[in-house]
Amino acid sequence: MTLARPLATRLLPAATALAAALVLAGCSPAAMTPDASGESGSPVTGGTLVYASGDAEPACLDPHVGGNFPQALIASQYLESLYTKDADGALIPWLAEDSTVSDDGLTRIVKIRTGISFTDGTALNADAVKANFEHLLNPATTSSTGYLALGKIASMQAVDASTLELKLKSPDNSLLESFSMPWVAIESPTALKRSQADNCAAPVGTGPFKVESWKKQDSVKLVRNAGYVLPDPKAGHAGGAYLDAITWRFIPEAATRYAALQAGEVQIIDNAQPDAIAAAEKNTSIKHLDAPRPGASNRVELNSSKPPFNDVLVREAFIHAVNVNASIDSLFFGTAVRSYSPLSSVEPLALSEESLFGYDRAKAAKLLDEAGWSQRDSEGYRVKDGTRLSLSFPVSTSQSIPAEQSLFEQMQATAKESGLEIKIKLLDLSSWYGELFTNNYNLVSAPYTKVGPSVLSVLFHSDSTIPAPSGYFANLSQVKDPSLDALLAAAGTTKDLAERKDLYTQAQKKVLEGYYLLPLYNQQNHFLYSAKLKNVGATTAVATPTFFDTWLSN
Amino acid sequence: MSTPAAASTRAPGFSESPVRWLLGKIGGGIFVLWAVATAIFFGIRMIPGDPAEAIMGGPGSQASAEALAGARSQYGLDQPLYVQYFGQLWRLATGDLGTSYSLKTPVSEVLGELIPPTLILAILALLVAWAMALVVAVLSTRSGALGSALGSGLEIVSAAVPHFWLASVLILVFSTMLGWLPPVSTNTAAGLALPVITLALPLAGFLGQVMRDTLMEAQRSAFALSARARGESEIGVLLRHSLRHAALPAIALSGWAFGSLLSGAVVVESIFARPGLGRSLLSAVTSRDIPMVTGVALISAAAYVVIMALSDLAERLADPRIGTS
Numbered sequence: 001m002t003l004a005r006p007l008a009t010r011l012l013p014a015a016t017a018l019a020a021a022l023v024l025a026g027c028s029p030a031a032m033t034p035d036a037s038g039e040s041g042s043p044v045t046g047g048t049l050v051y052a053s054g055d056a057e058p059a060c061l062d063p064h065v066g067g068n069f070p071q072a073l074i075a076s077q078y079l080e081s082l083y084t085k086d087a088d089g090a091l092i093p094w095l096a097e098d099s100t101v102s103d104d105g106l107t108r109i110v111k112i113r114t115g116i117s118f119t120d121g122t123a124l125n126a127d128a129v130k131a132n133f134e135h136l137l138n139p140a141t142t143s144s145t146g147y148l149a150l151g152k153i154a155s156m157q158a159v160d161a162s163t164l165e166l167k168l169k170s171p172d173n174s175l176l177e178s179f180s181m182p183w184v185a186i187e188s189p190t191a192l193k194r195s196q197a198d199n200c201a202a203p204v205g206t207g208p209f210k211v212e213s214w215k216k217q218d219s220v221k222l223v224r225n226a227g228y229v230l231p232d233p234k235a236g237h238a239g240g241a242y243l244d245a246i247t248w249r250f251i252p253e254a255a256t257r258y259a260a261l262q263a264g265e266v267q268i269i270d271n272a273q274p275d276a277i278a279a280a281e282k283n284t285s286i287k288h289l290d291a292p293r294p295g296a297s298n299r300v301e302l303n304s305s306k307p308p309f310n311d312v313l314v315r316e317a318f319i320h321a322v323n324v325n326a327s328i329d330s331l332f333f334g335t336a337v338r339s340y341s342p343l344s345s346v347e348p349l350a351l352s353e354e355s356l357f358g359y360d361r362a363k364a365a366k367l368l369d370e371a372g373w374s375q376r377d378s379e380g381y382r383v384k385d386g387t388r389l390s391l392s393f394p395v396s397t398s399q400s401i402p403a404e405q406s407l408f409e410q411m412q413a414t415a416k417e418s419g420l421e422i423k424i425k426l427l428d429l430s431s432w433y434g435e436l437f438t439n440n441y442n443l444v445s446a447p448y449t450k451v452g453p454s455v456l457s458v459l460f461h462s463d464s465t466i467p468a469p470s471g472y473f474a475n476l477s478q479v480k481d482p483s484l485d486a487l488l489a490a491a492g493t494t495k496d497l498a499e500r501k502d503l504y505t506q507a508q509k510k511v512l513e514g515y516y517l518l519p520l521y522n523q524q525n526h527f528l529y530s531a532k533l534k535n536v537g538a539t540t541a542v543a544t545p546t547f548f549d550t551w552l553s554n
Numbered sequence: 555m556s557t558p559a560a561a562s563t564r565a566p567g568f569s570e571s572p573v574r575w576l577l578g579k580i581g582g583g584i585f586v587l588w589a590v591a592t593a594i595f596f597g598i599r600m601i602p603g604d605p606a607e608a609i610m611g612g613p614g615s616q617a618s619a620e621a622l623a624g625a626r627s628q629y630g631l632d633q634p635l636y637v638q639y640f641g642q643l644w645r646l647a648t649g650d651l652g653t654s655y656s657l658k659t660p661v662s663e664v665l666g667e668l669i670p671p672t673l674i675l676a677i678l679a680l681l682v683a684w685a686m687a688l689v690v691a692v693l694s695t696r697s698g699a700l701g702s703a704l705g706s707g708l709e710i711v712s713a714a715v716p717h718f719w720l721a722s723v724l725i726l727v728f729s730t731m732l733g734w735l736p737p738v739s740t741n742t743a744a745g746l747a748l749p750v751i752t753l754a755l756p757l758a759g760f761l762g763q764v765m766r767d768t769l770m771e772a773q774r775s776a777f778a779l780s781a782r783a784r785g786e787s788e789i790g791v792l793l794r795h796s797l798r799h800a801a802l803p804a805i806a807l808s809g810w811a812f813g814s815l816l817s818g819a820v821v822v823e824s825i826f827a828r829p830g831l832g833r834s835l836l837s838a839v840t841s842r843d844i845p846m847v848t849g850v851a852l853i854s855a856a857a858y859v860v861i862m863a864l865s866d867l868a869e870r871l872a873d874p875r876i877g878t879s
Contacts, residue, residue, distance in 0.1 A: 217829035
């Protein structure tokens, strides 16, 4: 903790400068560009990179099945998508060459690149892409993320080898963003015909590496794809990857991962914790890649469907009653920057409204008095009609890192000073979902990653308050506002980019001004790696690192 | 009961026939396994959420209604609870542990891969704990009141140390600072050292405490005195008489200790990134993988039953008085 101050002052010369730097850093999740830090020396071919992942070991290596971030991380090494993002964060065609949409927005033509083969020899063509979409939309595949992303597709047809025609149920201007996600990556149609168990064990793609073997609870062995063809020749070097192989290890414990990196047993780790990042910043042999995830920011959502947060005054009072900034600085050692937006800072259309937020006890007190919570009980908590102002806050221990749990505890402490009781419940993932399904929460923090601002529809459209058969719903603040629904619907279908931006800005204003959420920071996505590893920094559209241009120096 | 024929079949330490003893142990073991299977079956259904959803890729997977219905009928989750319960018991009785929801492979196959690494870890830890406990107990009883107090203090502290903390400290010292041992466990001597010590140290403290008390008592007892009077050396008394006494309560505790090693494995396997039963139990619980949880729990219970029987046997062999009175 004593380290936090000097480090924070060193890293954060000014909040605004850092915010600007972050936007730039956010843009560097660039598809295949070498890292901007300027690596010297010429690339060395060969060697095995050992990657240590702290994310859950996927149950299936095919991200079509289910579809979560651990799958995206590893699949980015052997699968490629139709679209990706360039160094400036702009969407660019990848396995696709081009795409056009009809005036009514209901017919989309996707041109597929030619001359590319999957690692099993099958050729990439329009039929192959069609087989992938069918695989994703087939209930037997049990896709969640990819299935939702392609939900607007009504039918499809391969017009010729390189042309796929999609008929949509309604216009969807986020379709190309969806195509850029690893959960909609393109696999060999020949391989997809195998049993699901076989395909889960070794999916076949067009990426620079391919899956060789998988030792459960230990590692996945990836080897170089000798016949790799870079889809966009402008994006990197010619030929295959420099590395011979990647050993993808699963090391769940953060301290062990960092120790393994220091011991040289592994060369790169993900899910680096704030204390390790702070320590690494002072260590010249370890480097840091900060690649925030796209989609939503990490936030606390306020359940507006029941008392006390069905009253906007109480929601606003809560926002001003908690001191977030000081806690973030100290607990995250200056490695996380406060967000004032529902969207990640890497989303170009993110709207940030700092003026709405801020720790202000006098304001909170005034708002609570106005809302009728003017009495206090013996413990100092606010009371209305004999009921204490008490907020249930289930926290998933598998989704919130220790620093975040401490942040929630500090919020709890500062809220108490304003007479709000926060009851934090630390729960395993299943029990945490149980609390959500039964509407037994007032505050909740849930991650959500999706490329593009359309994630706002997932999180804040009233349709998302209706639970799926599994009981899950994404609109956890339970906003039901027809005018917001209309804005989100219009933003999702307009062909005019300026209008899209304006509509999403208005939509974000509505959720921020309605105090439905308390934005915290970008979804933390930090990688630490050995200085011997060169040209790390290239990431996909969802900020997973790729190692096509990376090499190991001696 | 003690007909001449029955008496002739008695083995040392057995008041009844060894066959009867064995049958009793097997019966008790079956009862324990049934109780564990029943507790898990009903316990896991108390957790909010839908098992079908776990099959479809975990909570929040947003599986469609038809997919969920398909999973329910495929795994028999749409049947009345008692049908599911007796069906499950029948399958378990016939050796069918079912298919893991998350790994989509037969549980018996997964367990076959995970039992050996955990067994290696637990057995080594038990042996090392025994060795450490013996050394500390013998040395401290032979070096006067101060040594005894020192030994006792050491034992109390190490018995109280939590696995999680100990593992972190060992990694910090031996991997990060000294660079001697890898923080990630493999099945080599170096790769096993830190996880084995993590499990063994608290156990050694516990065993040592029990051992030393009995050892000191034995050293002062009449048979030790008479042995010394016969001209036997201190070492001879220790080896031939006292240690045997000291070992008895420690042997009795080893069954319990093995059970604690399995629970310690959950922490140790996760920290040292080591494949095994403990780590898979943790992920199975988080993902509501009922067949996996049941399988791991049954295997652990079965191991516990066997070890308890073995420690009972060892105790009887070490002290023929047990069971004959």
